[in-house]
Structure formats: structure tokens, C-alpha cells
Amino acid sequence: MKLQRSLTLSLMAWALGALLIVWGCFVALGYRTGIHEADELTDGHLASVALLQLAQNPSQIDTRGDVASLPGLSSLKSHDYQRSMSVVVWNAAGQVLMRTGEAPELPFNAKEGFETLQLGTPPVEWRAFSRWDGPAQQKKVTVLLSINERDDLAQDIAEQVAEPGFWLLPVVALALGLAIHRGLRPLYALSRDVDALDIHQLSPLPSDHVQQEFRAVVNSINTLTGRYQAAVSRERELASELAHELRTPLASLTLQARALRKATGGEEQEQLLAQLERDTLRAGQVLSNLLALARASRTELVEAMQTLDLDAIARTEVAEFGQAALDSGHELALSSPGPFVMQGHPVLLALVLRNLIENALSHTPPGTSVEVQLDPEARCVQVCDSALQGPPAPDAPPLRAKSHHSLGLGSGHRVVEKIAAIHGAVFESAPAPPGFASCYRVVFPGTPSHPEKPQAAAPQTL
Structure with missing residues (x-):
């Protein structure tokens, strides 16, 4: 047996489907935006650290490890968005003046700006920003950050941006379902009024369905009801009249048949037979007209x-x-x-x-x-x-x-x-x-x- 489809469930399915598509697009866009902004943020941090380092004036070669591993400073890296950056400072001759952080050694070059380097064995990607101290180029600073660490930060920011959408979708779906159910209440009322129509005692639908979308339906049903009542009334009237008209030739047929049985002469018998033929033709014509009326009624309602x-x-x-x-x-x-x-x-x-x-x-x-x-x-x-x-x-x-x-x-x-x-x-x-x-x-x-x-x-x- 074919299940009956529900308009409410159909509207809910379509609305939630459209909402899910739009929500998915926004989440994907937010995730990509979060990753992009995280990359921009880390690049900005690299440039900021480089500018701060250029403001210093180291007087001797100083090679340091990770600052966070120094005694008493292990608690400095306690923020989620704090990154472990490595800094290398060269003089004009390419001699390392200062080096700190976990980044492997990297060769000296005169280039400035952002670049992605493959360092270490096995090679690992590092994001680097290099800057000279000015036109004299007496000191160059390079700040490095592991690509893996930068990607972790980007993913964390993107997830923080997209996470509210996962909590918002069920709430929106529930509110949407309640709104659709409330909005369809006039349709439920119209359905109940249509179900309550009695085919034997038809009455127009009530006019309290003021929604513009339902006016055409209500008017069409009321028009059909009026046509049906008018057709039934005409059929009853015509059926009564034609039944009365058919009763006359049928009664005459009965009388003529009885008289024909009692007739003795040939002339009287011929007259009775002629009258019997006329009554039969008249009854046939009435029946033919009844069939024509039935065809007309069917054509009016169907065709x-x-x-x-x-x-x-x-x-x-x-x-x-x-x-x-x-x-x-x-x-x-x-x-x-x-x-x-x-x-x-x-x-x-x-x-x-x-x-x-x-x-x-x-x-x-x-x-x-x-x-x-x-x-x-x-x-x-x-x-x-x-x-x-x-x-x-x-x-x-x-x-x-x-x-x-x-x-x-x-x-x-x-x-x-x-x-x-x-x-x-x-x-x-x-x-x-x-x-x-x-x-x-x-x-x-x-x-x-x-x-x-x-x-x-x-x-x-x-």
C-alpha cells in the first residue's frame, strides 16, 4: 500500500535540506577563512618579531636554544595562540650573531621577505621572514616558524569559527519546524472543513479562510458545490416530469394490449395495432431523451x-x-x-x-x-x-x-x-x-x- 505523503514533512524536508546546504557552504567558507586569517596572523607575528629584533644591537655572537626551555621560563609558553618562533641574526659578512629556537641551521642569503624553506634531515617545512636593518645592510634578521605548528593554529582558529554552526543547526531546525507547523494551521482548518462536507447536504465552505492562497480553492469548491446542487435539482425535476410523461404511453400500451386481445374484427385490430405502435414510439422517444439528459449531465460535470x-x-x-x-x-x-x-x-x-x-x-x-x-x-x-x-x-x-x-x-x-x-x-x-x-x-x-x-x-x- 502506498504511503500518504505529508505536506508538513515535505516542507520540513525541503526547508531543512536547503538550510543544510546553505549552512554547509557557510561552515566551509568560515573554515577556509579561519585558515587564511590564521596564516595572515602568523605571518604578521613573524614580521613583528623581526622588527623588534632589528631594534636590538647584539654585540657578540650568541647562540641560544629554545627560550621556553630556559630555566625559570618554561611557563611562558602557556597560551593557546603562543607559537615557538626561532630567530637568527647575521652580520653583513654572513656570520651568525645570534640564534635561538628549534629551527635547524639555514644557509645565509641576502633575500628579504616571506618564504617557505625545507630544513633539517629529514626535510621539514618552515615559514620564514627575513629583513635587513636598512640600506646599509649591516644586520639581517630571519624569524622562522614550523609549518606544522602554524597549521595547528590555523585549524584551531577555523574550528572555533565553524563550531557554533554545529550547535546552531538543531536549534534552527526545531524553530523552523514549529514555524512551518504554525504557518500551516489555516491549511489544516481548510482540510477539516472540506472533509466535513456532506455530499447529500452540501453547503458552501465558511468564508473565514482569509489567506489569499486559499481564496481560489475555496471559491472553486463553492462553485463546484453550487453547480452540483443545481445539476442535482434539475435532474430531479426533469426525472419527475419525464417519469410522468413516460407513465402515459406505458399505461396506454397496457390498455391497447388488453383491447387488442379482446378485439374481434380486422379493422378494429388494425386501429389498435396502429395506436400501440404510436405509444411504443412515444415511450421510446421519452427514453431516448432521458439518455440524452444523462449524457448532458455527465458532459457538464466531466468534460x-x-x-x-x-x-x-x-x-x-x-x-x-x-x-x-x-x-x-x-x-x-x-x-x-x-x-x-x-x-x-x-x-x-x-x-x-x-x-x-x-x-x-x-x-x-x-x-x-x-x-x-x-x-x-x-x-x-x-x-x-x-x-x-x-x-x-x-x-x-x-x-x-x-x-x-x-x-x-x-x-x-x-x-x-x-x-x-x-x-x-x-x-x-x-x-x-x-x-x-x-x-x-x-x-x-x-x-x-x-x-x-x-x-x-x-x-x-x-
Whole structure:
């Protein structure tokens, strides 16, 4: 089983990792700086001792050992930073006037300044500083210090510089952990509020999450909650209405089947069979619309809109209904000036056109002209027919109504209404253009309130 990762631990790990890298760089830099400064310090001591020695005026040759080993002076070298330096003094002829310290004998030369020498057997490195007493060069002083002793001093200073970092890191890590935990308290509160949401009784998240980073999350969750509640409410309403509408043909099917069993004559039996067929088709249409509504709901919640050409979708749908229009004696045409680019769900928009065309073909008599009209500038699509208004057939739902809220157009138009709402559009009964008796229109967002009839090219008749 995959372990769940903790945001707090992840932030702690990244923060401590970054802190450790920075701390390591500073410790390494401090260590190198300590060594460099220790080298500078010892070189300064060498030069200082040389200048002090030049101020003296030895009158005779004097060879001394280590000053610290002299009787009564063994306690002089008691400081951590006190070094054992060796001093050699020459006259102008290269004769040693004074020599003290542990350094081995070194040859005389006239050079001045700092240098690193290999002295003794086996050779050992010594740091030396040489200086003449002036332009006359009557006396030369050389001060020496063992490289090993100088490195010990440098390492001791560097460790003293870097040591506080080792004690500081755990303290900083603890303080950082407490700060991160305290800073994430609003996130913990938001997580608890999200966990407390009830899918059956959704309510918006509280607005006390004032952090700017959480506002987008809270708004998105509240928007999703509102959409979900609206979708569930619409589905319940439509399911109730369609169930009522489906109950009528099913009850009629039962009655017609019983009457068919008792029918005696051939003419009565044919009438019952015709009525049974109509009720069956009506029940099938209601079920088809229920499936369409389910698809629309799933698309609204799951799929994202995409850029599409409504003109291409309309051409495809009109072409598919060409044979049906020919068989029913209708004249089906498409009037469109060209591409109609928009954002939407292609499957659902095809379902809109299919329902409107099918409704026009199914509820108008033969010889009626049905035209699909697109207007990209007005951002609308409408389906018009030339059938005169009159009382509908006894078995058909009422089709002509003036109010959008009481269209009474049956389940097919309820599907169109829902899909239009998904796209932010309006489905309404529109004034019929010249030559037509009725018109139903879908107006997409950003269109005029009452767009005129599309000024399109000559209709393409199928």
C-alpha cells in the first residue's frame, strides 16, 4: 500500500535540506577563512618579531636554544595562540650573531621577505621572514616558524569559527519546524472543513479562510458545490416530469394490449395495432431523451468545452436527416453564411440540432419546409418550419407556446433547454421569419436580445 505523503514533512524536508546546504557552504567558507586569517596572523607575528629584533644591537655572537626551555621560563609558553618562533641574526659578512629556537641551521642569503624553506634531515617545512636593518645592510634578521605548528593554529582558529554552526543547526531546525507547523494551521482548518462536507447536504465552505492562497480553492469548491446542487435539482425535476410523461404511453400500451386481445374484427385490430405502435414510439422517444439528459449531465460535470464549428455540425446533422425528410415529404434546408466558431460541447450541440430538426419533421404535415438557420454575427441558431399553427394531433404533445417557462414542448425540447443552459445560452420561441409559421431559437452568450433573421446565402435544400 502506498504511503500518504505529508505536506508538513515535505516542507520540513525541503526547508531543512536547503538550510543544510546553505549552512554547509557557510561552515566551509568560515573554515577556509579561519585558515587564511590564521596564516595572515602568523605571518604578521613573524614580521613583528623581526622588527623588534632589528631594534636590538647584539654585540657578540650568541647562540641560544629554545627560550621556553630556559630555566625559570618554561611557563611562558602557556597560551593557546603562543607559537615557538626561532630567530637568527647575521652580520653583513654572513656570520651568525645570534640564534635561538628549534629551527635547524639555514644557509645565509641576502633575500628579504616571506618564504617557505625545507630544513633539517629529514626535510621539514618552515615559514620564514627575513629583513635587513636598512640600506646599509649591516644586520639581517630571519624569524622562522614550523609549518606544522602554524597549521595547528590555523585549524584551531577555523574550528572555533565553524563550531557554533554545529550547535546552531538543531536549534534552527526545531524553530523552523514549529514555524512551518504554525504557518500551516489555516491549511489544516481548510482540510477539516472540506472533509466535513456532506455530499447529500452540501453547503458552501465558511468564508473565514482569509489567506489569499486559499481564496481560489475555496471559491472553486463553492462553485463546484453550487453547480452540483443545481445539476442535482434539475435532474430531479426533469426525472419527475419525464417519469410522468413516460407513465402515459406505458399505461396506454397496457390498455391497447388488453383491447387488442379482446378485439374481434380486422379493422378494429388494425386501429389498435396502429395506436400501440404510436405509444411504443412515444415511450421510446421519452427514453431516448432521458439518455440524452444523462449524457448532458455527465458532459457538464466531466468534460471541458472546446473550440468547434457549429456550421460543420449543422451540415452533418441536416445531411443525416435528408433521407427521413424525403420519406416524410418535407423540404429540409440549411441556411448558413459559413463558419460559426464557438466554445462548446460538439456532442451536445449536435443533440440540440437533432432534437429541433426531429421535432419539426415529426410534428408538421407533409409538404412543410423546414430550415436550419445559423447567424455567426448574432450568435444564434434557429429551426423554422412553414406549417400553419393548428390543433395538435391527439397523441402529440402541444408544440406552440409563447412563454419560455411554459413551452410545453415535450421532453425533446427540455433536452434542448438543458443543453442551452450548460452553454450559457437561451432557448426560446422566436418570431417566425417571412415565409415560415414557427421558429425555435438558441441564442448563445454575447448576442443581441432580438437578433434579426440571419442574412445567409441561398439555402441548401435536401
